[in-house]
Amino acid sequence: MAVYQTVTFGGTAVGSWLWGSVAHAQGLSESLTFGGLAMAVSALFERALPLVRTERANLDPHGR
Numbered sequence: 003m004a005v006y007q008t009v010t011f012g013g014t015a016v017g018s019w020l021w022g023s024v025a026h027a028q029g030l031s032e033s034l035t036f037g038g039l040a041m042a043v044s045a046l047f048e049r050a051l052p053l054v055r056t057e058r059a060n061l062d063p064h065g066r
Contacts, residue, residue: 025033 021033021037024036028036
């Protein structure tokens with residue numbers, strides 16, 4: 003759980019710093035436009051590289 007939270011909050015901090023730097027350098031309008039385009043590209047990646055389905059995976063912690 004600690005690793006999950008570290009990665010989540012670290013990613014949030016790095017992303018905030020990155021988009022703040024872009025907004026400072028290019029302006030707020032361009033920063034939001036670029037962020038929207040990045041979200042659209044990530045949606046296209048989701049179509050091209052879907053997650054593996056785990057309906058039949060054995061998730062029993064004891065492996066019975």
